[in-house]
Structures are given as structure tokens and as C-alpha cells.
Amino acid sequence: MPLISKDLFKKPNNALEGGVDAQPPAAEERTVTCSECKAVLPLDVFKAQAHVCPRCGALHAMSARERILWLVDADSFQEMDAALLPQDRLGFPAYAGKLRKVQQESGEPEGVVTGTGMLDGMPCALFSMNPEFIMGSMGAVVGEKITRLFEYAAAQRLPVIGYIVSGGARIQEGMFSLMQMAKTSGAVLRHSQAGQLYIAVLTHPTTGGVVASFAMEADIILAEPKALIGFAGPRVIEQTMRQKLPEGFQRAEFIMEKGFVDRIVPRDAQRRELSQLLRAHRKEGLA
Numbered sequence: 001m002p003l004i005s006k007d008l009f010k011k012p013n014n015a016l017e018g019g020v021d022a023q024p025p026a027a028e029e030r031t032v033t034c035s036e037c038k039a040v041l042p043l044d045v046f047k048a049q050a051h052v053c054p055r056c057g058a059l060h061a062m063s064a065r066e067r068i069l070w071l072v073d074a075d076s077f078q079e080m081d082a083a084l085l086p087q088d089r090l091g092f093p094a095y096a097g098k099l100r101k102v103q104q105e106s107g108e109p110e111g112v113v114t115g116t117g118m119l120d121g122m123p124c125a126l127f128s129m130n131p132e133f134i135m136g137s138m139g140a141v142v143g144e145k146i147t148r149l150f151e152y153a154a155a156q157r158l159p160v161i162g163y164i165v166s167g168g169a170r171i172q173e174g175m176f177s178l179m180q181m182a183k184t185s186g187a188v189l190r191h192s193q194a195g196q197l198y199i200a201v202l203t204h205p206t207t208g209g210v211v212a213s214f215a216m217e218a219d220i221i222l223a224e225p226k227a228l229i230g231f232a233g234p235r236v237i238e239q240t241m242r243q244k245l246p247e248g249f250q251r252a253e254f255i256m257e258k259g260f261v262d263r264i265v266p267r268d269a270q271r272r273e274l275s276q277l278l279r280a281h282r283k284e285g286l287a
């Protein structure tokens with residue numbers, strides 16, 4: 001079962017989907033339905049609230065680009081390596097077609113967006129993973145873009161903020177995918193050795209290979225409420241351990257209690273919190 005359902009919101013057809021001849025959508029069509037409380041919300045209200053349901057508080061998925069544009073100062077984001085495209089090096093069955101389909105549907109060439117921007121007037125490097133792109137899985141290009149970002153940030157003496165969501169390594173890229181764990185880890189280490197700050201924000205779900213690499217290697221690890229965070233899924237662990245797992249296992253709150261997450265930050269407080277953290281570390285001369 002996918003961790004985030006594609007049917008989270010029943011989006012109506014819009015003018016873009018329908019082509020140039022499509023009728024402009026009626027006002028009542030520009031709504032989304034909260035999958036938790038079934039509230040019907042105007043799309044612009046929903047987007048303005050960073051995809052948080054105003055009625056029940058449920059956090060719904062945001063695309064990589066939405067996250068970045070919501071976080072940084074207006075018009076400050078400069079994307080890097082947008083032309084790096086994934087390749088089907090192994091000739092994995094159905095992968096090439098899947099890539100084309102997901103590129104078309106998401107409007108993104110790969111599962112991560114990287115670049116630089118300003119947060120409250122402070123420069124930073126940013127990466128943001130895309131849940132709409134094969135569940136934010138880490139293929140060779142995802143690993144390469146993140147590695148290049150950390151290398152650039154180390155050279156330019158910039159802090160890195162990373163928004164993470166991932167189902168893990170991308171199985172269709174086999175060993176090319178798995179080696180990204182070591183490669184990104186090396187880049188994170190070199191950035192750290194250059195005395196620069198790295199803050200990760202773990203969102204639902206953060207699992208698999210990214211947890212075994214850059215997701216858990218940040219100086220400060222923040223998480224969104226109730227985000228699922230773990231290497232293997234609970235069912236696999238239960239079957240292997242032959243034990244019933246405690247309630248809330250692998251949720252952000254449980255992970256924080258065990259010491260793997262520093263703070264849980266609601267979405268509407270993240271901009272302020274990240275800005276404060278950047279500012280605090282500038283004062284200490286680390287950024």
C-alpha cells in the first residue's frame with residue numbers, strides 16, 4: 001500500500017489539464033476535500049495555509065517546489081542542476097515509461113529540487129524532495145543533485161536546509177541508487193567539516209535509504225507532526241522480531257522521545273523556526 005495515496009485530494013479538471021479549448025473552471029470546482037475530516041476547502045485557502053486543513057489540522061503533502069517557494073523570500077530562489085535528467089541505465093522493466101509518466105504528471109524532471117535562496121534575508125542552500133515523483137525515491141540523479149548542493153554550499157559557506165520525504169532508494173536503479181547513500185553522506189560530512197550548518201526537516205514519510213544517509217546526518221533534525229520516520233516498515237520489523245510494536249512506533253513523536261529528532265515543528269511555525277536557527281548560527285560565526 002502506498003504511504004501517501006494519490007487520491008488524497010480529488011482535484012477537479014482544470015484549464016491546464018483540458019488544453020487551450022477547455023472552459024474556465026467554475027468557482028465551485030476549485031476546491032479540495034480533506035481526506036481526514038472531509039471538509040471541502042477552496043483551493044486558494046488550502047494553498048495559502050501550506051496544505052494544512054484549517055478544520056482538523058491534518059497536514060497534506062506539498063510538492064518539492066511548493067515547499068521551497070513557500071519557505072524562501074519572494075523571488076529569491078535560484079534553481080541548480082535543473083537539466084540533470086534520470087536515466088534507465090539498467091533497462092529495468094517499465095521504468096522508462098514510468099519516468100515519462102511521472103515527469104508529465106508532476107511537471108518535474110526528477111524527485112528533488114535544489115538551489116539557493118534567501119530566508120528572512122539570510123542566504124542558504126536548499127533541497128526539497130518530491131512525494132509526487134515515485135514517492136521521493138532516491139535514484140542516481142537525486143543523489144547527484146543533493147551531493148552537488150552540499151559541495152556548492154561548502155565552497156560558498158552556506159547553510160543547507162533540506163525538506164525530506166522519501167520511500168527510500170529507487171529499486172529501478174539498483175546499485176546506482178544504493179551508492180547514493182555513501183556519496184551523499186560524504187558530501188554532508190565535507191560540508192560539516194567546512195563548519196557549515198545543515199538542518200533537515202523530516203516530513204511524512206521519511207523512510208529507507210535516505211534515513212540511512214543524509215536524512216539523519218543533519219546538525220539539527222526537525223520533523224513535522226506525526227510524520228512516519230524509519231528505515232524498514234513496521235510490518236517487516238514485526239515479522240522479523242516476532243513482537244508486537246508499541247503504539248505510535250516510527251511516528252515523529254516516538255522518534256523524538258528516542259532521541260533521533262530534535263524538535264517537532266508544526267508547518268505554520270517552520271519558517272520562523274528555521275529563520276531563528278539560521279540567525280542563531282550566524283551570530284556564532286558558523287554560517
Ligand SMILES: [Zn+2]
Nearest residue numbers: 034037053056
Ligand atoms: Zn481536515
